[in-house]
Amino acid sequence: MLKPVTDADGAPFWEYAARGELRVQTCGECGEPRFPPRPCCPHCRSFASEWRPLSGRGRVWSYVVAHPPLLPAYAEQAPYNVVVVEPADAPRIRLVGNLVTGAGAPLGSLDPARIRIGARVRAVFHEGLPQWVLA
Amino acid sequence: MAGTGFKDATAIVGIGQTAFARRLPEDERTLACRAVLAALDDAGIAPGEVDAVASYTMEETDEVELAKAVGFGDLTCFAKVGYGGGGSCATVALLAAAIAAGQATVGVAWRSRKRGSGPRPWSGGTGQLPTPAQWTRPFGLLRPVDETAMLARRYMHEYGATRDHLFNVALACRNRANQNPAAVMYDRPLTREMYMTSRWISEPLCLFDNCLETDGALACVVVGRERARDCRRKPVYVHAAAQGLPAQHHGMVNYWSDDPLTGPAWTAARHLWKHADLTPDDVDVAQIYDGFTVLVPLSLEGYGFCGRGEGGAFTEQGALETGGRLPLNTGGGGLSEGYVHGFNLITEGVKQLRGTSTAQVPGAATCLVTAGESVPTSALLLRS
Numbered sequence: 263m264l265k266p267v268t269d270a271d272g273a274p275f276w277e278y279a280a281r282g283e284l285r286v287q288t289c290g291e292c293g294e295p296r297f298p299p300r301p302c303c304p305h306c307r308s309f310a311s312e313w314r315p316l317s318g319r320g321r322v323w324s325y326v327v328a329h330p331p332l333l334p335a336y337a338e339q340a341p342y343n344v345v346v347v348e349p350a351d352a353p354r355i356r357l358v359g360n361l362v363t364g365a366g367a368p369l370g371s372l373d374p375a376r377i378r379i380g381a382r383v384r385a386v387f388h389e390g391l392p393q394w395v396l397a
Numbered sequence: 398m399a400g401t402g403f404k405d406a407t408a409i410v411g412i413g414q415t416a417f418a419r420r421l422p423e424d425e426r427t428l429a430c431r432a433v434l435a436a437l438d439d440a441g442i443a444p445g446e447v448d449a450v451a452s453y454t455m456e457e458t459d460e461v462e463l464a465k466a467v468g469f470g471d472l473t474c475f476a477k478v479g480y481g482g483g484g485s486c487a488t489v490a491l492l493a494a495a496i497a498a499g500q501a502t503v504g505v506a507w508r509s510r511k512r513g514s515g516p517r518p519w520s521g522g523t524g525q526l527p528t529p530a531q532w533t534r535p536f537g538l539l540r541p542v543d544e545t546a547m548l549a550r551r552y553m554h555e556y557g558a559t560r561d562h563l564f565n566v567a568l569a570c571r572n573r574a575n576q577n578p579a580a581v582m583y584d585r586p587l588t589r590e591m592y593m594t595s596r597w598i599s600e601p602l603c604l605f606d607n608c609l610e611t612d613g614a615l616a617c618v619v620v621g622r623e624r625a626r627d628c629r630r631k632p633v634y635v636h637a638a639a640q641g642l643p644a645q646h647h648g649m650v651n652y653w654s655d656d657p658l659t660g661p662a663w664t665a666a667r668h669l670w671k672h673a674d675l676t677p678d679d680v681d682v683a684q685i686y687d688g689f690t691v692l693v694p695l696s697l698e699g700y701g702f703c704g705r706g707e708g709g710a711f712t713e714q715g716a717l718e719t720g721g722r723l724p725l726n727t728g729g730g731g732l733s734e735g736y737v738h739g740f741n742l743i744t745e746g747v748k749q750l751r752g753t754s755t756a757q758v759p760g761a762a763t764c765l766v767t768a769g770e771s772v773p774t775s776a777l778l779l780r781s
Binding site: 263264265266267268269272276297298304323324325326327328329331332333336339341342344346354355356357358359360369374379391 | 517520529530531532533534535536537538539540543546547548550551554596597598599600601645647650652653655
């Protein structure tokens with residue numbers, strides 16, 4: 263499985279995720295959240311930022327079900343879903359992830375027939391990666 | 398790039414290509430040389446006269462190797478455009494701008510790629526294109542088809558577009574390939590049943606929603622309009638050109654802008670039509686980048702052939718077929734002729750305006766050619 267290859271802007275997201283926290287970079291001046299993280303705010307050009315905790319609740323914005331050919335570790339779990347989730351408290355931030363039956367379950371654990379755009383989901387964590395379960 | 402001095406100031410006067418196949422024995426550099434020399438021969442211009450070149454950042458044959466192999470003269474202008482298939486039309490646009498501005502006189506654009514027999518770009522362990530890999534790849538969003546399928550699902554959900562609409566795109570391209578002996582899918586007809594029962598690659602996209610994996614190379618020659626009149630072939634004028642990188646765009650994983658379903662095509666189109674004497678209604682034939690079927694309805698909306706959300710319905714009633722409202726990808730496109738990062742769409746546009754396409758639109762005088770939608774893109778409006 264591929265681990266996140268982080269950079270200076272993205273590292274805090276993964277440090278919080280390793281502690282089971284979902285946080286998003288937010289401008290320290292105007293308060294606008296932004297994703298993916300970047301050095302300065304495109305709204306007010308401030309270089310000040312903070313990492314705001316999210317509730318972990320959201321809705322499915324879209325999803326795919328991936329089938330081979332895939333990288334070997336992913337092919338073993340195929341077909342599996344990948345979702346884009348809009349967090350309830352930051353709807354303009356959309357996070358890519360997997361909808362699974364429980365924290366640590368395989369990528370293909372949830373029957374794709376149970377997935378709908380608009381479905382309510384909540385974040386769980388496994389080995390430093392956020393995952394999503396049906397709420 | 399287009400000021401008052403750009404419109405019709407340059408023309409494509411030569412095109413060249415190798416065979417297209419799943420596997421060609423020669424390497425990319427050799428294929429590049431063959432395509433470039435064929436294009437110059439088509440134009441009747443000696444390699445020593447070339448003073449400008451342009452290609453893609455993903456191109457493996459750099460200008461130094463190409464120039465010394467085919468014997469170019471002194472180059473005074475050389476450029477590469479990023480974002481994979483989004484850069485196809487920009488290679489010609491940059492040459493046209495340089496020639497219109499007096500920075501060069503004879504330009505060559507090319508693409509040589511062994512995507513058929515070579516490695517799949519996504520199969521490496523690192524990121525690709527402009528993908529911010531840390532936010533997507535650990536979750537198994539690995540391939541361009543996965544990234545595009547995510548937008549496709551949302552597009553179908555918001556607007557009611559269907560798999561039949563995507564099939565209409567695949568079928569139009571395949572039907573034209575069946576008329577084109579150079580197309581990889583020349584002797585392989587496609588039916589609705591084949592499409593609907595084919596294997597999934599990334600739902601909602603199936604096998605036939607994906608372009609081919611092809612070895613091949615193509616090139617074209619651009620000169621000023623005065624010089625063009627003296628060339629061997631009928632000039633095809635670069636009427637307008639544009640690039641498009643929208644504000645807050647994120648590349649193929651454009652899920653983080655306010656409106657992910659209005660992509661780079663909308664940005665390029667605004668510039669293109671603003672600098673053109675033509676409107677979408679004046680376009681006789683279109684070569685629209687088809688790395689995936691769903692990029693066609695998105696592009697039809699972006700370039701103004703229909704309203705937002707109407708791209709799926711636009712494909713109905715044979716609109717994209719010969720004799721339809723907008724004949725599409727008349728050589729077969731990336732879906733059925735060959736996938737060489739969209740460069741064969743440029744050369745097919747030239748063939749249409751010369752009157753030499755294998756699926757000729759009678760009297761075609763204007764052609765829109767587009768590059769990859771969903772990445773920073775580019776477009777050419779050609780006329781005879």
